[in-house]
Amino acid sequence: MNELFNFNYFSRAERDSMDLHKVDFSKYLSQLSDKSRRDSKPSHCFYCREKNNRFCNSHSVPASFLKNIAVDGKVFTTNVIIDLPILETEKGVNSSGTFQIICRKCDSEIFREYENASNYENMPTDKMLAQIAMKNHLRNIGKRLFEKSLYEHAIAELGNRLGKQYANMYFKEMLNVSKIDLLDYIRDFKKAKKAIEKEWENEYYLFFYERLEYVVPIAFQGEVCLNFDFNGNTINDVYNKSKHYNLQSLHIAIFPMKSYSIVMLFISKNSNRLRQFYKRFNSLEPSDKLSVVNYIILSYSEDVFMSKSIHDRLVNDEELKRIVGLTTIHFADSPIKNNDHLEHHFNLSDRHKTPNFLLMHHDNV
Numbered sequence: 238m239n240e241l242f243n244f245n246y247f248s249r250a251e252r253d254s255m256d257l258h259k260v261d262f263s264k265y266l267s268q269l270s271d272k273s274r275r276d277s278k279p280s281h282c283f284y285c286r287e288k289n290n291r292f293c294n295s296h297s298v299p300a301s302f303l304k305n306i307a308v309d310g311k312v313f314t315t316n317v318i319i320d321l322p323i324l325e326t327e328k329g330v331n332s333s334g335t336f337q338i339i340c341r342k343c344d345s346e347i348f349r350e351y352e353n354a355s356n357y358e359n360m361p362t363d364k365m366l367a368q369i370a371m372k373n374h375l376r377n378i379g380k381r382l383f384e385k386s387l388y389e390h391a392i393a394e395l396g397n398r399l400g401k402q403y404a405n406m407y408f409k410e411m412l413n414v415s416k417i418d419l420l421d422y423i424r425d426f427k428k429a430k431k432a433i434e435k436e437w438e439n440e441y442y443l444f445f446y447e448r449l450e451y452v453v454p455i456a457f458q459g460e461v462c463l464n465f466d467f468n469g470n471t472i473n474d475v476y477n478k479s480k481h482y483n484l485q486s487l488h489i490a491i492f493p494m495k496s497y498s499i500v501m502l503f504i505s506k507n508s509n510r511l512r513q514f515y516k517r518f519n520s521l522e523p524s525d526k527l528s529v530v531n532y533i534i535l536s537y538s539e540d541v542f543m544s545k546s547i548h549d550r551l552v553n554d555e556e557l558k559r560i561v562g563l564t565t566i567h568f569a570d571s572p573i574k575n576n577d578h579l580e581h582h583f584n585l586s587d588r589h590k591t592p593n594f595l596l597m598h599h600d601n602v
C-alpha cells in the first residue's frame with residue numbers, strides 16, 4: 238500500500254455517517270488536538286526566547302488584509318470546496334490561519350513593515366521579504382510541532398486499540414516527515430531572523446511582483462515545497478531523509494487590499510533547484526502566470542481563504558475539488574523512497590483546468 242490521501246475519496250455515505258457522528262467525532266478530535274497543542278507549545282517565545290510571556294494569535298495572512306475580503310467578518314476556508322462535515326467551512330477573520338509560538342510583543346514588532354498596506358505603494362524592501370519568509374517559517378514550525386505531537390498521540394492510541402503494526406502503518410511515515418521538515422524550517426527561520434537583524438540585502442529573490450487593479454476574492458500567505466517543475470523534474474523530494482538534503486521553498490503572497498491586490502513570489506537566494514521553475518514562469522503570459530499561482534496554492538496548501546461572495550458553481554467544480562482535496566497524508570506500509578508517485582497528482586500542466594480566482598473580483602455582497 239502506498240497511497241496519497243485525497244479528501245474526495247470520502248463517499249456520500251461516509252460523509253453522511255460523518256455528519257451523523259459529527260458530535261462524537263469532533264469531541265474526540267478536539268480532545269486529541271487540545272492534548273497535542275498543549276504538549277507542543279514551546280516553553281518560551283520562539284523569537285525572543287523569553288519565558289512566561291503570553292503567546293499571541295499570529296496570523297499567516299495579516300488580519301488587516303484578510304478583512305478586505307470578509308463578508309460579515311467571515312471568510313470561507315477551503316472546506317467550502319471539499320465539504321467535509323467535520324471541518325469548518327467558514328471562519329472569523331481573527332481565527333483564520335493562526336499559530337501560537339511567539340509572544341504578543343514580538344508579533345506586534347517583527348512583522349510591522351510588511352503588514353502595513355501603505356508600504357506596497359513601492360516595491361517591497363529586502364526587510365519586508367525577510368519578514369514574510371520568517372513568518373512563513375514560524376507558521377510551519379508551529380504546524381510541525383503540533384503534528385509531531387498529534388501523530389505521537391495517535392500512534393500511542395491506535396497502538397493500544399489495534400496493535401502497534403497498524404498504528405505505525407498509518408502514522409509512522411508522516412511522523413518521520415514532520416520531524417525532518419521541522420529541522421529545515423527552524424534553520425530557515427534562523428536565517429531569516431539574521432537577515433533582518435544584519436540588514437542583509439538580496440537574501441531573497443523576488444521574481445514576480447504584480448499589482449492587480451481589483452480586489453481578488455482570495456487571500457494567501459505561505460511557503461510551499463513544489464514537488465516538480467514545468468517539465469516534471471523533481472524540485473523537492475519530500476521523502477529524501479538525508480540530513481544534507483534541504484527543502485527549497487517558494488514563498489507566495491496574495492494580499493487583497495482595499496481597492497487592489499498584490500501577488501508576489503520569491504525564493505531564498507540559495508534555492509538553486511527552483512531556477513528552472515522561475516525562468517519558465519517568467520516567460521509565461523501574464524494571465525498564465527496567475528493561473529500557475531492559483532494552481533499551486535490550491536493544490537499545495539490548506540491555508541487559502543476565500544471570500545464568501547464566490548459563485549456557487551465554483552464550489553461544485555470537479556477539478557477544483559480534486560486539487561483542493563489533495564493532502565500530504567500518506568498511507569504506506571513500507572518506507573517511501575522518493576516522490577515519483579506524486580507526479581500525476583501535482584502536475585502544473587493541469588493549471589488551465591482549474592477556475593482561476595486571481596482573475597475574479599471580490600464582490601462585497
Ligand SMILES: [Zn+2]
Binds near residue numbers: 339
Ligand atoms: Zn517574544
